Amino acid sequence: xxxxxxxSGSRYHVDKNGYYGRFGxxxxxxxxxxxxxxxxxxxxxxxxxxxxxxxxAHLLSDYVGRPSPLYLAQRLSEKYQANIYLKREDLNHTGxxxxxxxxxxxxxxxxxxxxxxxxxxxxxxxxxxTATVCALMGMECVVYMGSVDIExxxxxxxxxxxxxxxxxxxxSGSRTLKDATNEAIRDWINNPVDTHYIIGSVVGPHPYPDxxxxxxxxxxxxxxxxxxxxxxxxxxxxxxxCVGGGSNAAGAFFxxxxxxxxxxxxxEAAGKGVNSGFSAAxxxxxxxxxxxxxxxxxxxxxxxxIVEPHSISAGLDYPGVGPLHAHLxxxxxxxxxxxTDDEALAAAFELTRLEGIIPxxxxxxALARLGDLALQPDDVVVVCLxxxxxxxxxxYIRHLEQFTKS
Ligand SMILES: *Cc1c(COP(=O)(O)O)cnc(C)c1O
Numbered sequence: 001x002x003x004x005x006x007x008s009g010s011r012y013h014v015d016k017n018g019y020y021g022r023f024g025x026x027x028x029x030x031x032x033x034x035x036x037x038x039x040x041x042x043x044x045x046x047x048x049x050x051x052x053x054x055x056x057a058h059l060l061s062d063y064v065g066r067p068s069p070l071y072l073a074q075r076l077s078e079k080y081q082a083n084i085y086l087k088r089e090d091l092n093h094t095g096x097x098x099x100x101x102x103x104x105x106x107x108x109x110x111x112x113x114x115x116x117x118x119x120x121x122x123x124x125x126x127x128x129x130t131a132t133v134c135a136l137m138g139m140e141c142v143v144y145m146g147s148v149d150i151e152x153x154x155x156x157x158x159x160x161x162x163x164x165x166x167x168x169x170x171x172s173g174s175r176t177l178k179d180a181t182n183e184a185i186r187d188w189i190n191n192p193v194d195t196h197y198i199i200g201s202v203v204g205p206h207p208y209p210d211x212x213x214x215x216x217x218x219x220x221x222x223x224x225x226x227x228x229x230x231x232x233x234x235x236x237x238x239x240x241x242c243v244g245g246g247s248n249a250a251g252a253f254f255x256x257x258x259x260x261x262x263x264x265x266x267x268e269a270a271g272k273g274v275n276s277g278f279s280a281a282x283x284x285x286x287x288x289x290x291x292x293x294x295x296x297x298x299x300x301x302x303x304x305x306i307v308e309p310h311s312i313s314a315g316l317d318y319p320g321v322g323p324l325h326a327h328l329x330x331x332x333x334x335x336x337x338x339x340t341d342d343e344a345l346a347a348a349f350e351l352t353r354l355e356g357i358i359p360x361x362x363x364x365x366a367l368a369r370l371g372d373l374a375l376q377p378d379d380v381v382v383v384c385l386x387x388x389x390x391x392x393x394x395x396y397i398r399h400l401e402q403f404t405k406s
Pocket of ligand 1: 096097098125126202244246247248249315316360362363387388
C-alpha cells in the first residue's frame with residue numbers, strides 16, 4: 001500500500017518540520033504537547049508496518065466496500081464533451097469518504113494503546129463515521145458538537161447515539177463546530193494517556209494534515225490503478241474535488257501532486273457569492289492565520305477574529321482550509337474555483353437526471369465547475385464524488401419544483 005510512501009523532497013507534501021511551504025506546523029498549547037508529540041513520533045512507523053497496512057486494507061475492502069468504482073459517466077461526458085469519470089466515494093459504508101480516515105485513525109489509536117476516542121463534528125458526518133468505527137472496535141466514543149448543531153442535525157445525533165457514542169453539547173460562543181473543537185481539545189488535555197482525538201479533515205496540528213491525507217490517499221491510489229485498467233494511462237488531465245477542510249481533495253490529489261501535468265481543481269463553496277458576506281471560499285477571502293493549531297489561510301476580520309462562513313452544504317462550512325491546500329493555492333499548483341449554493345443545487349439535479357446518482361451537496365460544488373474547464377474531447381477528467389445525497393434530501397425537496405420540469 002502507498003499510504004506510507006516516502007514524500008521527502010517533494011515540493012508539495014509536508015516537510016520534515018511539519019510545514020507545507022509557510023503553512024502548517026503545530027501551534028499548540030504547552031499542555032497538548034505530549035499528545036501531539038506522541039503522534040508525531042509514531043505515525044509514520046505505524047503506517048509503514050505491514051500488519052497495520054493489511055488490517056487497514058482488509059477493513060477498507062470488506063467493511064467499507066472498497067475499491068470504490070471509477071465510473072465513466074456517459075451522459076455527463078456527452079454534455080461536457082470530454083471523458084468524465086466519477087470516483088464513487090458516495091458508495092462507501094456510511095455514505096462518504098470520511099470513513100477512510102476514521103478506519104485508519106482507530107487502528108492507529110489501538111496501536112498506541114488508547115482506550116477512548118474523542119472527536120468534534122459540525123453537521124455530524126464525521127461524528128457518525130467516528131461513532132461507527134468505535135462501535136466496530138468496541139471502544140468508548142465521545143463526540144463534541146455545538147448545541148446549535150445538535151438541534152439542526154437531529155438524524156445524525158440519533159445515529160451517533162444508536163452507535164453507542166456520547167454526544168456532548170458545546171454551549172460556548174456560537175455553539176457550532178469551532179466551539180465543539182475547543183471542547184474536544186480541552187478533553188484531550190485532561191485525558192492525555194488513554195484518549196486519541198480523531199480529527200475529521202486535513203486540518204489541525206502536524207501530523208494530522210499529513211496523516212489524514214495519507215489515509216485518504218487510497219482514493220488517488222485507486223484512481224491511478226483503475227484509470228490505467230480502463231484507458232491505458234494512469235494520469236488524468238484533471239482531478240476535481242470539493243474543499244471544506246480539504247480531505248477528500250487531498251486524498252484525490254495525493255499521488256498526483258508531483259505530476260504537474262495533472263491539473264488539480266479544488267472547488268470551494270461561494271455560498272451566496274464570494275463577496276456577499278455569506279461565503280466559505282477561503283482561498284479567495286482568507287489571509288494567513290492560525291486556526292486549530294495550524295497556520296493556514298483563514299477567513300478573518302482586520303483584527304484577527306474568525307469570520308463565520310456560510311454554505312448550503314454543512315460539510316463545506318469551514319472558515320479555514322488545510323495547510324496543504326493553502327500551499328497549493330499559494331504556489332499555483334492547484335487552480336482554485338468556487339461554486340455558489342444555487343450552482344451546486346443545479347449541478348446536483350443535473351447529475352441526478354443525467355446519471356441517476358443523487359450526490360451530496362458538497363460534491364455538487366465540484367460538479368458545478370465542469371463547464372469552466374475548456375475541455376477537449378480527449379481529456380480525461382476525474383471528479384471525486386465525495387458523498388451521497390441522502391443526508392441532503394430535506395434541502396433538495398425544498399428546491400424540487402425549481403429544478404424539475406413536468
Ligand atoms: C465532510 C464532507 C466534505 C468536506 O470535507 P473535506 O475534508 O473537505 O473533504 C465533503 N463531502 C462530503 C460528502 C462530506 O461529508
